[in-house]
Amino acid sequence: MLMEESFVENGFIIDLSNAKDTSQLVHELSSIMEHPDVKGKNLCLKLGSTDLKQSQLLSIKALIETMGASIAFVDTSSEQTEASAVSLGVMISKVKDNENIGSLGISEETTSEEITDKVIEVVADTQMTSPSIETTEGIEDVYDEVSTEELSEIIPSESYNNSDFGALAVHEGLIPTEEASKYIILDTGNVLPEGVEENTIDTKTLPTLYINQTLRSGQTISYEGNILIIGDAHPGSEIIAGGDITVWGILGGIAHAGNCGNITAKVRALKLNAIQLRIAGLYARRNDTLNVPYVQKSNEFTPEEALIEEGKIVIYKKLRRD
Amino acid sequence: MTGRVIVITSGKGGVGKTTTSANIGTALAKSGYKVVLIDTDLGLRNLDLLLGLENRIVYTIVDVIEERCKLRQALVKDKKNPNLSLLAAAQTRDKTAVNADQLKEICDTLKEENDFVLVDCPAGIEQGFQNAVAGASEAIVVTTPEMSAIRDADRIIGLLATKEEITSTKLLLNRVRPNLIKTNEMMSVDDVVGILEIPLVGIIPEDTGIITSTNKGEPIVNDETALAGKAYRNVAERILGEEVPFLNLDEPKGFMAKIKNAFAKLKAKV
Numbered sequence: 293m294l295m296e297e298s299f300v301e302n303g304f305i306i307d308l309s310n311a312k313d314t315s316q317l318v319h320e321l322s323s324i325m326e327h328p329d330v331k332g333k334n335l336c337l338k339l340g341s342t343d344l345k346q347s348q349l350l351s352i353k354a355l356i357e358t359m360g361a362s363i364a365f366v367d368t369s370s371e372q373t374e375a376s377a378v379s380l381g382v383m384i385s386k387v388k389d390n391e392n393i394g395s396l397g398i399s400e401e402t403t404s405e406e407i408t409d410k411v412i413e414v415v416a417d418t419q420m421t422s423p424s425i426e427t428t429e430g431i432e433d434v435y436d437e438v439s440t441e442e443l444s445e446i447i448p449s450e451s452y453n454n455s456d457f458g459a460l461a462v463h464e465g466l467i468p469t470e471e472a473s474k475y476i477i478l479d480t481g482n483v484l485p486e487g488v489e490e491n492t493i494d495t496k497t498l499p500t501l502y503i504n505q506t507l508r509s510g511q512t513i514s515y516e517g518n519i520l521i522i523g524d525a526h527p528g529s530e531i532i533a534g535g536d537i538t539v540w541g542i543l544g545g546i547a548h549a550g551n552c553g554n555i556t557a558k559v560r561a562l563k564l565n566a567i568q569l570r571i572a573g574l575y576a577r578r579n580d581t582l583n584v585p586y587v588q589k590s591n592e593f594t595p596e597e598a599l600i601e602e603g604k605i606v607i608y609k610k611l612r613r614d
Numbered sequence: 615m616t617g618r619v620i621v622i623t624s625g626k627g628g629v630g631k632t633t634t635s636a637n638i639g640t641a642l643a644k645s646g647y648k649v650v651l652i653d654t655d656l657g658l659r660n661l662d663l664l665l666g667l668e669n670r671i672v673y674t675i676v677d678v679i680e681e682r683c684k685l686r687q688a689l690v691k692d693k694k695n696p697n698l699s700l701l702a703a704a705q706t707r708d709k710t711a712v713n714a715d716q717l718k719e720i721c722d723t724l725k726e727e728n729d730f731v732l733v734d735c736p737a738g739i740e741q742g743f744q745n746a747v748a749g750a751s752e753a754i755v756v757t758t759p760e761m762s763a764i765r766d767a768d769r770i771i772g773l774l775a776t777k778e779e780i781t782s783t784k785l786l787l788n789r790v791r792p793n794l795i796k797t798n799e800m801m802s803v804d805d806v807v808g809i810l811e812i813p814l815v816g817i818i819p820e821d822t823g824i825i826t827s828t829n830k831g832e833p834i835v836n837d838e839t840a841l842a843g844k845a846y847r848n849v850a851e852r853i854l855g856e857e858v859p860f861l862n863l864d865e866p867k868g869f870m871a872k873i874k875n876a877f878a879k880l881k882a883k884v
């Protein structure tokens with residue numbers, strides 16, 4: 293059952309072989325475990341000759357896992373500990389002297405004070421040799437070359453490819469949002485009910501329902517023409533319109549414009565944060581990376597508009613004029 | 615395949631049914647089992663939020679029942695784990711949109727293709743409860759160590775006992791705070807089990823990480839470092855028939871105190 297491990301990824305030796313008894317061992321281990329450097333590490337436990345019953349090893353394992361680390365293997369000279377490890381499926385091995393991993397531990401006659409010293413030593417070590425410091429410097433260098441003034445001149449790079457220029461021409465005064473993939477089409481296919489055909493009726497010719505109220509979770513509004521809401525539409529609400537939907541506030545729920553197949557219908561809001569946007573038979577979900585529990589109210593919103601373009605739902609932002 | 619249909623219920627609201635459903639479901643799926651979670655809290659759905667799946671829901675259980683879509687179309691796959699899927703509740707409808715027979719039929723269909731069907735029950739003992747229980751053969755009753763929650767759990771356990779189909783009813787004690795138990799400000803686990811007299815399937819500590827995990831749409835079982843996550847993983851293992859000792863929630867307290875001491879020294883030296 294003895295296995296030779298040459299290298300443990302993300303490993304860390306904890307030397308408890310000098311513990312006088314189980315309780316000292318657990319005590320030392322728990323002090324070491326709280327140290328942030330131990331988190332996420334694969335621990336090699338040097339247990340020396342301490343006899344550990346299965347239940348004791350199990351609680352040590354639980355302790356280590358609770359603190360966000362795991363046991364790579366134990367190094368023990370006790371038959372009982374070895375048996376406990378076998379029955380718990382904990383690997384047994386020997387720590388090799390030149391093992392390329394960090395270590396913490398206690399010496400022959402340790403007091404808690406000395407342990408603390410050791411911890412500091414290790415921390416200091418890692419900081420000295422840490423490559424992350426170099427990387428940071430590298431980044432700073434690059435950053436220095438681009439002045440902040442220049443940065444403000446740059447329009448998000450995505451909007452420079454050809455198709456986006458086309459879009460800019462069509463929607464004068466509107467630019468695509470920086471979040472190119474703000475909405476992602478769901479793989480539901482086209483969800484138009486049977487018998488409903490795609491159409492391009494001019495939504496300006498449709499009547500408009502005007503609502504001066506905030507829509508709350510669970511509330512639904514549906515109308516065959518356009519819908520204009522002065523207020524917010526909270527997450528959990530649903531707006532369904534034959535034509536356009538305009539929310540003079542934060543749109544957080546589901547908005548379905550052109551639900552009778554009108555592919556020219558649009559959804560507009562001061563803040564477009566709909567959990568789902570649906571236009572005609574096309575459904576899109578908000579990108580997971582944009583899932584925030586709340587949108588803070590602000591006077592600085594830039595109105596946004598969603599429409600179908602090349603089989604996708606794209607979002608445009610009104611250019612701010614200041 | 616005939617999967618197990620387990621209803622997660624409590625009587626009282628806000629004790630952790632939805633949190634428990636999301637976490638046990640995720641843990642079982644992570645262990646390789648096929649799991650469907652059903653949210654039966656019509657009009658007050660939450661399970662999709664806890665799993666971060668709200669933006670993927672197109673059809674709900676009401677659409678299935680009113681035949682606007684196939685059952686399979688309404689199952690939303692989890693982002694991370696393809697073994698886990700969700701049948702969402704309708705947010706814009708109420709409990710009367712569904713009846714017990716319809717729910718039983720859905721559970722019966724789903725258990726053919728899944729190892730586990732977990733039903734998240736709404737609060738109360740009316741229609742919503744009757745619906746959620748209809749297709750289940752096992753129940754997990756969630757309670758907190760508070761007299762009002764325990765009273766409601768007791769009522770639910772009594773109701774479950776009258777249902778022939780329910781062959782096992784287990785207790786999950788949530789939001790336990792060992793330090794309050796120590797000072798006699800909170801009922802102990804033994805006290806609660808003593809009152810309710812059903813077998814314990816889990817003890818979940820009070821954990822602020824649950825709030826952040828809810829906001830992120832990421833069940834806490836995915837967090838390897840959280841104690842509540844560990845406790846929920848243990849519940850899943852017990853459901854799978856393994857004997858897992860209950861976490862000793864007291865233990866961290868003891869050594870935390872020691873560690874704080876060590877840290878105080880550390881700070882002093884730095």
Ligand SMILES: Nc1ncnc2c1ncn2[C@@H]1O[C@H](COP(=O)(O)OP(=O)(O)O)[C@@H](O)[C@H]1O
Nearest residue numbers: 627628629630631632633789819820821824825
């Ligand atoms: N163990 C826990 N520790 C801390 N907060 C919890 C815990 N369990 C549940 N909560 C919180 O309690 C509230 C109610 O939980 P929820 O699962 O929605 O209950 P229910 O579905 O029974 O109404 C939520 O805000 C949740 O974050």
Ligand SMILES: [Mg+2]
Nearest residue numbers: 631632655660
């Ligand atoms: Mg709930």
